[in-house]
Amino acid sequence: MSLDFLVPSTAAVARSPMEREALRARARLETRDGWTVAVSFDEPEAERRACNETVAFADLSWLTKIELQAGAADLAAIVASCTGGGRLELGGAIRVGGAWWCPYTAERAVVLCEPGAAARVRDRIQEAAGVAGGLASAVDVTTAHGALAILGPLSRELFARFTAIDLRPQLTPVGGFRPGSLARVPGAILREAPDRYLMLFGAALGRYVWTVVSDAAERLGGRPVGADALEPFEERVPEAASHA
Amino acid sequence: MTRLPPQRGERIDRRRPVDFTFDGQRVEALEGDTVGSALYAVGQRTFSRSFKYHRRRGLLCCAGQCPNCLVQVDGAPGVRACTEPVREGMHVEHMNASPSLDFDAMRATDLVGGPFTPPGFYYKTFIRPRRLWPLYEKVLRRAAGLGRVAKSRREREWRTEYRRRHADVLVVGGGAAGLAAAAAAAELGADVVLADEGPAPGGRLLAEGGQDHAREAAEHARRAGAELLSNAPALGAFDGLVPVWQGDTLHQVRAKRHVYTTGVIEQPLLFPGNDLPGVMLSGGARRLVSLYAVKPGTRAIVATVCDRGLDAALALIGAGVEVACVADLRADAASPAAQALVRRGVELRRAATVLEARGRGHVQGAVLGARGGDGHERVMACDLLVVSGGGAPATSLLCQAGARTAYDAERGVFALASLPGGVYAAGEVAGHGELHAAELSGAVAGAEAAHSLGLGDADSRARAVAGSERLSRGPVGPSGVAVPPPVAGDRGARCFACLCEDVTAKDIHLSVEEGYDSIELSKRYTTTTMGPCQGRMCQLPAIRLMAAETGQSLEQVGTTTARPPWQAVPMGVLAGRPFEPAKRSSIHGRHRELGANVMWAGDWRRPYDYGDPRGEALAVHDAAGLIDVSTLGKLIVRGPDAGEFLDRLYPNRLSNLRPGRIRYGVITSDAGRIIDDGTICRLDDESFYVTTTSSGAGAVYEWFSWWLADWPLRVHLTDVTQGLAAVNLAGPRAREIMAKVSAVDCSSEAFAYLDGKQADVAGARSLILRIGFVGEVGYEIHFPAAHGEHVWDALLEAGADYGLRPFGLEPQRLLRLQKMHILVGQDTDSESTPYGAAMPWIVKLDKDQAFIGRWALERAAEEPPETALVGFTLPDGRVPKEGAAVLPESGDGQVGQVTSARHSPQLGQVIGMAWVPAGLARDGAEVTISDDGKRLRARVVTKPFFDPEGEVLRS
Structure with missing residues (x-):
C-alpha cells in the first residue's frame, strides 16, 4: 500500500479548515485544483486597500505541503538537486520554481507549492532521493496544515498581537522561515516578501486561528481578502530568496 | 473654582469643555484635565476614604504614585483620579465610603475603633468560630474593600490585547535622561522603544518649566527612530521581558538591553495628621499649578528637607498662593531658591519641620518646630501644607531586573549599588538629578547600550567615554538634603x-x-x-x-x-x-448542523451526542451508526527498521504483521504501565500506520520521537493527526452502505476483521480499517481532512435508506463498554499494567526484541496483580458514579473503584467496569460498591457483555 490516502483527490470536494469562517465573512468560493477556494469577498476596492494600506489575510490552505525527511547530508543533497544548488540553513527558506523549501531542522523540511506543481516536485524529490541513496521520506501533509497569507504594511503589527516570534527584518528577512508558537499553538511563519508572510498551523486549529487573526486584523483596520487579491503581489515574491 | 490664568505649558485646552459626573453631580472640566485636577478645580478636597479607618484622603502626589485618589470610573474600580484623563460623559464615583463620601458610617472605626484594630487584629479576631468565616469575610471585604468589580459580564467587557515588541534597547522612563538615552541609542542604529508612564514624554520637566525642552528632546528621540510610548508604565522585569501597560494594550517588550531612567519618588514626611486632605507633596502642588492651572490653596506652609520644597514654594507664590512659612530641615540651606524666597519676604525657618497638621476634614493649620520639638513650636494657619521628604530612587524595576541597592547615609535613601549585565541606569535614579547631568547620563547609557550590541563607531565610543568621565568628575548629585526623622x-x-x-x-x-x-x-x-x-x-x-x-x-x-x-x-x-485554542475536526460544522451537543475532549471539540444518545446507540446495533473519530492520533512510521522500532515500543510483536493487517497494541512506560493504546496497520514492508487515543496523540508522538532520537534506527516518523479525517461506520448495515460509496469488496472473505485496505470512498482516497471498537461490524475510514464534509455527507446519504444515524461520544462510550474495551486514562491509571487490565495476552515476553517496560512486565508476570479490571452488572438498576468505591467484604476501606458504568438499553441492565481484588476477578463473584453512601451488590463478569466471543465483530 502507498500513502496515497494522505493526498487530496480531485474526485472529491476538498475544503479548507477555514472555509466556514470565510463564508461567514461573505467569501465567494470557486473550485480550483479540486479545492473550494475563497477567491474574493466581493469588495475588490476594500480588499486592495487592506493589502496596500493596512493588513489583509487570505486562506491558502490549498497549497501543497510535502514533508521531507532524511539525514542531514542526504537532505542537503536532495534540496541541492531539486533547487539547482540551493542550500538550506535553519531560519531561512529558499524559493525555486515557485516552490518554497523551508527547513524545520537539518533533517526535516517542508516544501510548499501550488497544487499544480505538486506532482513535479514530488517526482524530483523521489528522483533526487534515489540519487542521494540514503533513507529519505516525502509525505504529503497538505491537509495537516492550514495556511494563511498575511500581507500589507501592518503585517508585523498583526503578528505582534498573537506571536512572540521576532519578525523584524534584521532577524527575519525575506525568505526567513520561523517555526514557533502562533496564537499559543505550534506553527511557522515564512516571510515571502517585505510585506507578505505565510503562516502555517495545525489544520484542526483553522477556525481558532482565523478567529484570532481576524480579530486582530479588524482592530488594525484590516480584513480577509480572496486569493485573487493576492495576484498583483505574486510578482513581489522573489525567486531564490534565502535567509542565508 | 480655583482655575488660574493660563500657565505656560499647561495641558488643558480652555476652548474645549468636558462634562462628567462625580457621584451623580455634573462637573465641568476642560480637555486635558484629569479627573483629579477637574474635581480639585471645583473645590473637591476629599477624594476617597482610607482602607481601614475610613479617613478622608485628598490629592497628595498628583502623579499616580499614592493611593489617595482612587475612584471608580464607569464601573472600573481602583482608578487614580490624578492621572485619569476626563472624558465626556464619564461616570466617576467615590470608593469605600457609605452612604456618602462626606458622611461615612464606617468612620466609626477611626473614632472609636482604634484600640481594637491594631495590626493583625483580623487574624486574631475572626478565626473563631470558624463556621462564621464566610460571614466575616463578606463584612470585611465590604468594610475594607478597594471598590467593587461589576458582576455582570457585559459591564466588565473590555477589549484588551497583547502586543509583542522586540527591540534592541528598551528605555523605561521618559524624563530628560530617558529621552536622551533613547535618542543616543537610536542614533547609533538601535531599534529603541521608550516606555513612559506620563501622558507625554518629559517627566519633571513638564511641571517645572521645561516644557519646550521636553518637547524638543522627545522630537529628537522620535527623529532618531525611537518609538515613544506614553501613558505606558512598565509593570515588572521578568528575565528580559518587560510588560508595559498602555490603555487596553499590554506591550510585551523583549529587548536586548534595558536602560532604566525611572527617576525618584518624592517622599512624604511622617507627622501626626499627615494624611489630612490639604497635605500635598511639593511635586503634586506644582503639577496642579503648571499642568492644569489649578490653584492648590490660598495660604500654604511648606516643609521640606531639600530644594524641591523651596522650588515649590516659589512656584506657589508665582501662582498667587500666599506662602506663610517655609520650614527647611537643613540648618544651612543657602541655595538660590532659598535666597529667592528670602528676597520675596517669605519666612524661611531653618532646621525646622512640621510637627503636626491640624484640621477637621481638611488642613487648617500646622505646628512647626525643630525635629522632635524644642519648646519653640509655632502654630500657623493654612489650607495647604506642602511637604517634601526628598526623592527616593525608584529602583524597584531595576531590582527586579537584578540590580542591588545599598543605603546612602548622606542622602538618606537606598541607592543603586550594582547593575546586572545588559542593564543600565541613568538620570535621577542613578544620582544624576540636575538637568544637564541627567541628560548626559542618559546619553551615555543609551550609547553604551548600543555599543554593547556592536553598533556605533570609534567616535561614538570616544564620546561616550568622555561623557562618562565628565559625569564622574562633576558635582552631579542633587544639592544637599537633610534626612528626615522617622x-x-x-x-x-x-x-x-x-x-x-x-x-x-x-x-x-x-x-x-x-x-x-x-x-x-x-x-x-x-x-x-x-x-x-x-x-x-x-x-x-x-x-x-x-x-x-x-x-x-x-x-x-x-x-x-x-x-x-x-x-x-x-x-x-x-x-x-x-480566545481558547480548540481543535475541531473537518466535519465539525456538519455536527453543529445536525444539532450535536459539543463537549471538550482533550483539546478537541467533539459531539457528545446528537440529542438522543440512547437511540443513537441502539441504531448502531439495529442498523448502522457513523461517528467522527478524526481526533484519533495518527502517525506514519516508515523505514527499513520500522517494524523493529515498533517492537521496541510495544509489548506485543508487530514486526511480523503482514501488510494489510491490523493489530491492537498498548504502549507501556518503562515501568510497564499502560500509557496509551491504539491500532497498528502495516501498509507495506517499511510503512506502518499507527493510531493512538485522541488525548494521547501529542504525547505518543513525543514518546516515539524521543526514543527514535536515541535509537540508531532507520525510521522516519510523521504526525498526520490533523491531516486525516476519520469516521467509523458500524452496524449490521455497514457493509451495504460501504457498497454504495466504494468499489471495495466488503465481504467478510475479501475484507476480514483486522484487515486494512486502501480504496476510494465517495471519490476520496482512503485507508479503510476493519476494526470494531463499538462491537458491531465496523469500518474505520481514514482520508484527507479536506474531504471531511464530502465523505461524511456521502456516507449519510448512502445510509439514509438503511437507518444510518450519526452518533456521538456518549453512545460510543456505552457501546465500547458493552465490549469491555478500555479507555486509557479512564479505566486505567498510572499504576495499571496490561496484566491488571485483563490483557496479559498482549505482552509477548517470548519475543527476542527488548521493549520499553519489559523488565517491569517480567516482574509483573511473576507476581499476580492485587487488583484486576473486570466487568460487572448491577441488578438493582442504579448506575454508580465513575470513581465509586469497591468495598471489602468485611471491614472498612476501599479495595477498588468503578471506572465506567452505564445503563445499556441493548442489554437492558446496568453494566460497568471496576478494579476489584484479584481474587474476585471471576465470573459470578459478588462485590459491594458504595455509591454516595448507598451499598450496591454487583456481579462480576470477565467477558464482554455484548458478543462475548466476537462473532458479530468478525462476521
Whole structure:
C-alpha cells in the first residue's frame, strides 16, 4: 500500500479548515485544483486597500505541503538537486520554481507549492532521493496544515498581537522561515516578501486561528481578502530568496 | 473654582469643555484635565476614604504614585483620579465610603475603633468560630474593600490585547535622561522603544518649566527612530521581558538591553495628621499649578528637607498662593531658591519641620518646630501644607531586573549599588538629578547600550567615554538634603506610615513588640508596602521606623523584595483576548448542523451526542451508526527498521504483521504501565500506520520521537493527526452502505476483521480499517481532512435508506463498554499494567526484541496483580458514579473503584467496569460498591457483555 490516502483527490470536494469562517465573512468560493477556494469577498476596492494600506489575510490552505525527511547530508543533497544548488540553513527558506523549501531542522523540511506543481516536485524529490541513496521520506501533509497569507504594511503589527516570534527584518528577512508558537499553538511563519508572510498551523486549529487573526486584523483596520487579491503581489515574491 | 490664568505649558485646552459626573453631580472640566485636577478645580478636597479607618484622603502626589485618589470610573474600580484623563460623559464615583463620601458610617472605626484594630487584629479576631468565616469575610471585604468589580459580564467587557515588541534597547522612563538615552541609542542604529508612564514624554520637566525642552528632546528621540510610548508604565522585569501597560494594550517588550531612567519618588514626611486632605507633596502642588492651572490653596506652609520644597514654594507664590512659612530641615540651606524666597519676604525657618497638621476634614493649620520639638513650636494657619521628604530612587524595576541597592547615609535613601549585565541606569535614579547631568547620563547609557550590541563607531565610543568621565568628575548629585526623622512630633494624632493600608507609626511599633522585627515580617504582618502604591510612599518611612524601633541601622534593616507588578494593573489587561485554542475536526460544522451537543475532549471539540444518545446507540446495533473519530492520533512510521522500532515500543510483536493487517497494541512506560493504546496497520514492508487515543496523540508522538532520537534506527516518523479525517461506520448495515460509496469488496472473505485496505470512498482516497471498537461490524475510514464534509455527507446519504444515524461520544462510550474495551486514562491509571487490565495476552515476553517496560512486565508476570479490571452488572438498576468505591467484604476501606458504568438499553441492565481484588476477578463473584453512601451488590463478569466471543465483530 502507498500513502496515497494522505493526498487530496480531485474526485472529491476538498475544503479548507477555514472555509466556514470565510463564508461567514461573505467569501465567494470557486473550485480550483479540486479545492473550494475563497477567491474574493466581493469588495475588490476594500480588499486592495487592506493589502496596500493596512493588513489583509487570505486562506491558502490549498497549497501543497510535502514533508521531507532524511539525514542531514542526504537532505542537503536532495534540496541541492531539486533547487539547482540551493542550500538550506535553519531560519531561512529558499524559493525555486515557485516552490518554497523551508527547513524545520537539518533533517526535516517542508516544501510548499501550488497544487499544480505538486506532482513535479514530488517526482524530483523521489528522483533526487534515489540519487542521494540514503533513507529519505516525502509525505504529503497538505491537509495537516492550514495556511494563511498575511500581507500589507501592518503585517508585523498583526503578528505582534498573537506571536512572540521576532519578525523584524534584521532577524527575519525575506525568505526567513520561523517555526514557533502562533496564537499559543505550534506553527511557522515564512516571510515571502517585505510585506507578505505565510503562516502555517495545525489544520484542526483553522477556525481558532482565523478567529484570532481576524480579530486582530479588524482592530488594525484590516480584513480577509480572496486569493485573487493576492495576484498583483505574486510578482513581489522573489525567486531564490534565502535567509542565508 | 480655583482655575488660574493660563500657565505656560499647561495641558488643558480652555476652548474645549468636558462634562462628567462625580457621584451623580455634573462637573465641568476642560480637555486635558484629569479627573483629579477637574474635581480639585471645583473645590473637591476629599477624594476617597482610607482602607481601614475610613479617613478622608485628598490629592497628595498628583502623579499616580499614592493611593489617595482612587475612584471608580464607569464601573472600573481602583482608578487614580490624578492621572485619569476626563472624558465626556464619564461616570466617576467615590470608593469605600457609605452612604456618602462626606458622611461615612464606617468612620466609626477611626473614632472609636482604634484600640481594637491594631495590626493583625483580623487574624486574631475572626478565626473563631470558624463556621462564621464566610460571614466575616463578606463584612470585611465590604468594610475594607478597594471598590467593587461589576458582576455582570457585559459591564466588565473590555477589549484588551497583547502586543509583542522586540527591540534592541528598551528605555523605561521618559524624563530628560530617558529621552536622551533613547535618542543616543537610536542614533547609533538601535531599534529603541521608550516606555513612559506620563501622558507625554518629559517627566519633571513638564511641571517645572521645561516644557519646550521636553518637547524638543522627545522630537529628537522620535527623529532618531525611537518609538515613544506614553501613558505606558512598565509593570515588572521578568528575565528580559518587560510588560508595559498602555490603555487596553499590554506591550510585551523583549529587548536586548534595558536602560532604566525611572527617576525618584518624592517622599512624604511622617507627622501626626499627615494624611489630612490639604497635605500635598511639593511635586503634586506644582503639577496642579503648571499642568492644569489649578490653584492648590490660598495660604500654604511648606516643609521640606531639600530644594524641591523651596522650588515649590516659589512656584506657589508665582501662582498667587500666599506662602506663610517655609520650614527647611537643613540648618544651612543657602541655595538660590532659598535666597529667592528670602528676597520675596517669605519666612524661611531653618532646621525646622512640621510637627503636626491640624484640621477637621481638611488642613487648617500646622505646628512647626525643630525635629522632635524644642519648646519653640509655632502654630500657623493654612489650607495647604506642602511637604517634601526628598526623592527616593525608584529602583524597584531595576531590582527586579537584578540590580542591588545599598543605603546612602548622606542622602538618606537606598541607592543603586550594582547593575546586572545588559542593564543600565541613568538620570535621577542613578544620582544624576540636575538637568544637564541627567541628560548626559542618559546619553551615555543609551550609547553604551548600543555599543554593547556592536553598533556605533570609534567616535561614538570616544564620546561616550568622555561623557562618562565628565559625569564622574562633576558635582552631579542633587544639592544637599537633610534626612528626615522617622516621625516628627509626638502629639497623639495618627501618623501614617502607609497610606494604602492605614498603617501608623504606632502599628509598626506594636508589630516589633510582637516579634515581627524584620522588615519582611513586618511587611507581611502589617501589610505595609503591599497596597496600591507598592511601597512608593511607605517603604522608606517603614524602614526608618523599623530602624528606630529595633536600634538597627537602615542598612541592617534593608529593603523589602521588589516584586511585580510595579503599577496596579487591571486583570483584564493581563488576560488578553479571550480566545481558547480548540481543535475541531473537518466535519465539525456538519455536527453543529445536525444539532450535536459539543463537549471538550482533550483539546478537541467533539459531539457528545446528537440529542438522543440512547437511540443513537441502539441504531448502531439495529442498523448502522457513523461517528467522527478524526481526533484519533495518527502517525506514519516508515523505514527499513520500522517494524523493529515498533517492537521496541510495544509489548506485543508487530514486526511480523503482514501488510494489510491490523493489530491492537498498548504502549507501556518503562515501568510497564499502560500509557496509551491504539491500532497498528502495516501498509507495506517499511510503512506502518499507527493510531493512538485522541488525548494521547501529542504525547505518543513525543514518546516515539524521543526514543527514535536515541535509537540508531532507520525510521522516519510523521504526525498526520490533523491531516486525516476519520469516521467509523458500524452496524449490521455497514457493509451495504460501504457498497454504495466504494468499489471495495466488503465481504467478510475479501475484507476480514483486522484487515486494512486502501480504496476510494465517495471519490476520496482512503485507508479503510476493519476494526470494531463499538462491537458491531465496523469500518474505520481514514482520508484527507479536506474531504471531511464530502465523505461524511456521502456516507449519510448512502445510509439514509438503511437507518444510518450519526452518533456521538456518549453512545460510543456505552457501546465500547458493552465490549469491555478500555479507555486509557479512564479505566486505567498510572499504576495499571496490561496484566491488571485483563490483557496479559498482549505482552509477548517470548519475543527476542527488548521493549520499553519489559523488565517491569517480567516482574509483573511473576507476581499476580492485587487488583484486576473486570466487568460487572448491577441488578438493582442504579448506575454508580465513575470513581465509586469497591468495598471489602468485611471491614472498612476501599479495595477498588468503578471506572465506567452505564445503563445499556441493548442489554437492558446496568453494566460497568471496576478494579476489584484479584481474587474476585471471576465470573459470578459478588462485590459491594458504595455509591454516595448507598451499598450496591454487583456481579462480576470477565467477558464482554455484548458478543462475548466476537462473532458479530468478525462476521
